[in-house]
Amino acid sequence: MNFDRWRAAGALVGLSLVFVACSGNDSGSNPTSNPSGGSSGASTVGGAAGTTSAGAGGQNVSGGELGGTTAAGAGAGNAAGSGGTGGTSTDSCAGPEAPSNYPSATFTPDADTVAWYKLDDLTDSGPSGLTLTNTGNVAFTKAGLEWPESANNGVARFSGAEQSLTRTGLTLGNDFTLDAHVFWRGFRDRTCGDAAELIWLKNGNAGVAFGQACGSAVGPRVRINDTTNIVAATAFDDVADDSWHWVRFAFAAGKVSFELDGVTLGTSATTIDNLTAATWTLQLGSVLRADIDEVRLIKKALPPAATAPKVTARPAYRELTVAESSAELTAKIDKDTAKVSWSKLSGPGKVVFSAPSALTTRASFCEPGKYVLQAVAAEADATASDQVVVRVWPAEGRKTPYKVLFVGNSFSFYNGTVGYRFWEYSKAAGEAVGDNYAQSPYVKMMTSPGQTFQYHWYENNQNSECTNCTDHVLPAPPTVNLTDFAGKNAQDIIADGEWDVVVMHSYSTAASRDPENFFRYGKKLDRLIKRSGARVVLYQTWAYPGGDDTAAEEATLLGNYEKLAQDLGSALSKVGTAFKDAHAELNGWAAWPNGILFTDNKHPSSFGTYLAAGVHFATIYGKSPATLPLYPGAADVSAPTIDSDKTKADKLRDIAARYAATTPLQSGP
Numbered sequence: 001m002n003f004d005r006w007r008a009a010g011a012l013v014g015l016s017l018v019f020v021a022c023s024g025n026d027s028g029s030n031p032t033s034n035p036s037g038g039s040s041g042a043s044t045v046g047g048a049a050g051t052t053s054a055g056a057g058g059q060n061v062s063g064g065e066l067g068g069t070t071a072a073g074a075g076a077g078n079a080a081g082s083g084g085t086g087g088t089s090t091d092s093c094a095g096p097e098a099p100s101n102y103p104s105a106t107f108t109p110d111a112d113t114v115a116w117y118k119l120d121d122l123t124d125s126g127p128s129g130l131t132l133t134n135t136g137n138v139a140f141t142k143a144g145l146e147w148p149e150s151a152n153n154g155v156a157r158f159s160g161a162e163q164s165l166t167r168t169g170l171t172l173g174n175d176f177t178l179d180a181h182v183f184w185r186g187f188r189d190r191t192c193g194d195a196a197e198l199i200w201l202k203n204g205n206a207g208v209a210f211g212q213a214c215g216s217a218v219g220p221r222v223r224i225n226d227t228t229n230i231v232a233a234t235a236f237d238d239v240a241d242d243s244w245h246w247v248r249f250a251f252a253a254g255k256v257s258f259e260l261d262g263v264t265l266g267t268s269a270t271t272i273d274n275l276t277a278a279t280w281t282l283q284l285g286s287v288l289r290a291d292i293d294e295v296r297l298i299k300k301a302l303p304p305a306a307t308a309p310k311v312t313a314r315p316a317y318r319e320l321t322v323a324e325s326s327a328e329l330t331a332k333i334d335k336d337t338a339k340v341s342w343s344k345l346s347g348p349g350k351v352v353f354s355a356p357s358a359l360t361t362r363a364s365f366c367e368p369g370k371y372v373l374q375a376v377a378a379e380a381d382a383t384a385s386d387q388v389v390v391r392v393w394p395a396e397g398r399k400t401p402y403k404v405l406f407v408g409n410s411f412s413f414y415n416g417t418v419g420y421r422f423w424e425y426s427k428a429a430g431e432a433v434g435d436n437y438a439q440s441p442y443v444k445m446m447t448s449p450g451q452t453f454q455y456h457w458y459e460n461n462q463n464s465e466c467t468n469c470t471d472h473v474l475p476a477p478p479t480v481n482l483t484d485f486a487g488k489n490a491q492d493i494i495a496d497g498e499w500d501v502v503v504m505h506s507y508s509t510a511a512s513r514d515p516e517n518f519f520r521y522g523k524k525l526d527r528l529i530k531r532s533g534a535r536v537v538l539y540q541t542w543a544y545p546g547g548d549d550t551a552a553e554e555a556t557l558l559g560n561y562e563k564l565a566q567d568l569g570s571a572l573s574k575v576g577t578a579f580k581d582a583h584a585e586l587n588g589w590a591a592w593p594n595g596i597l598f599t600d601n602k603h604p605s606s607f608g609t610y611l612a613a614g615v616h617f618a619t620i621y622g623k624s625p626a627t628l629p630l631y632p633g634a635a636d637v638s639a640p641t642i643d644s645d646k647t648k649a650d651k652l653r654d655i656a657a658r659y660a661a662t663t664p665l666q667s668g669p
Helices: 418-428 453-458 490-495 515-531 550-568 575-586 606-621 642-657
Strands: 012-018 113-117 133-135 139-141 155-159 164-170 176-184 197-203 206-212 220-224 243-252 255-260 263-267 280-284 289-298 311-314 317-321 326-333 339-346 351-353 360-365 369-379 382-393 404-408 443-447 501-504 535-539 571-573
Touching: 113 164, 176 197, 197 243, 197 289, 206 243, 206 255, 243 382, 280 289, 311 369, 311 382, 326 369, 339 351, 339 360, 360 369, 382 515, 404 418, 404 490, 418 443, 418 606, 453 490, 453 515, 490 515, 501 515, 501 606, 515 535, 515 550, 535 550, 535 606, 550 571, 550 575, 571 606, 575 606, 575 642, 606 642
Parallel strands: 012 360, 317 382, 404 443, 404 501, 501 535, 535 571
Antiparallel strands: 012 326, 113 289, 133 164, 139 155, 155 289, 164 280, 176 243, 176 289, 197 206, 197 280, 206 220, 243 255, 255 263, 311 326, 339 369, 351 360, 369 382
16 A cells, blocks of 8 residues: 655654635645754645744644644744645635545555455456455445545445355465455454454364454454464554554465564464365454455465554644634654655544645634544555544534543442532533433443453443442432443444543552553553544542552552553543542541541542542533532431531532643643
8 A cells, every 4th residue: 555645754743723714725735844944834725824833843732722833943934934835716615525645555466366355345356356255244335434535445344243255265375475454443242152253264174363252351363273373362452443454464384474564473383284275265254343445365475564653643632613723733653764644534524634645734624523633654555543533613612511421430430420420510610411410411421340441442331330339329310321321332332423522540540550451451442532533531540548558559540640641642630639639638538537538448438529520520621610609418328418518628629620621622732
């Protein structure tokens, strides 16, 4: 695969988002790149006077105001800009959306090509004409792809049912290569008994397979002869789900190596029998959810493919209105030789990019809505992408509350749920969340006792409120906002795309006691949430009170939440830090009755949940809860009501107000 137009991307890639008249074309106002001195005259769409971004380190993407650029950094750009050339005055919203320059296949079959499936349909584009057989109604589609504007690429989409594409009677030999371009959509629990393979080359029990084992919390596996795994399960731990990957089986002298994005993950210690037989069957898909857009069978062993670059797009989230002019986005790529392209992944209206393959480009939005844009980096065939979410509101701004999903455990569902308290804060602040929490679509809970990011990634949800736990039962709100999602998978609930904000936390001390999985599955959930078009908010938890190592664990736990938020570019709801403040100012760590935050040695009291919800409100809405007339009367069985101690409640709201987002319309630096 390649790009039609390239720009080297060794450092920062900038995207300036413009919500203006959507006039001009997508290529008439390209900036002139000057990596050491910034842009020298990038024009706005339509040929108007240009603005420029600063040089290395000079872009102001973290300030509270939208739209500005600074002249700071090494070699500031031309602050005046040039008038722009090539722009037109026609309304680009009336025409087709410009191509995004996403990679397209450039493979050329030759005499060594056994088969080449581009998977627009069942046909073989190679010289042999070996068509596939469709079992279970596998769909061929161009809808919802990474390159939605392309007219030349389609994929075979496997829904997770018993579906497959097969070709029998293949003759391969001892040395050959099987390449496939695969978009896998996140592995999850599955019952045993089903053959869950994504790519399967078989001759009886002999052969190779890339798929998933049955059972709980298991990811991909690679095996030979239907018995032997040749890749350690942990080799896939940090591979991005919901993303495209090149998979390669390279056969040489009867043994096979498995590569993912140009990296060899494992090689068989034994040979595969009967490789010269003429009875091999290629099977694509079975039970797993995935897209496959290209498969190549070649009668020779190929050298390792190019390794995929890494790309990071920032800020991860941004809001605009039609009255605001622009916002800047940047991407960082780790390989100087990689190429970059920006494109729209999803959204209701057209997005016009002035220079989609340039280091600095502008995008104009033609109508309000929720947009997911992406930066794609490529090195030869290997690609990687990162997404940003842009929410464009009408000229009058946001008129409805955010739709918020809380994903967590008992730290969220104690005391009538933190979602209920958050709903109360929102209502007190004038947000139109309705008069009945149980019937409100704006706040929902997806919780399960004692569970982690990893659990929510793989498992079907218990969604429990622990209504029999007498130590914390309240006159709780109706449980409908919990039971809505009982028995469902978090991946499906998030991917439905109806949420504006997803607030998530792991097991209480996972950030300090299991940081490896905390970071790994936090990143997986973050990618899923961003692709759905929602804002990610990390719910920072707290250390257990009263222990000898509370202070040390607190520092590690709070620090790792800070690091994950920085790595993801997500918002951080600093509940754990607020608890630390309350400990210092209100003796908050001590267990009841000496402190006020806890009902036992870990779980929040009604005061603790009240504080947590206040921090969430301040983070998500960017408003101070300090003066809100909110004194929920419900409380722990063992604790007095908040109504009876308004002085402490006032102090807790003051603490929560410290964490009101300074830039509520943006997440990430």
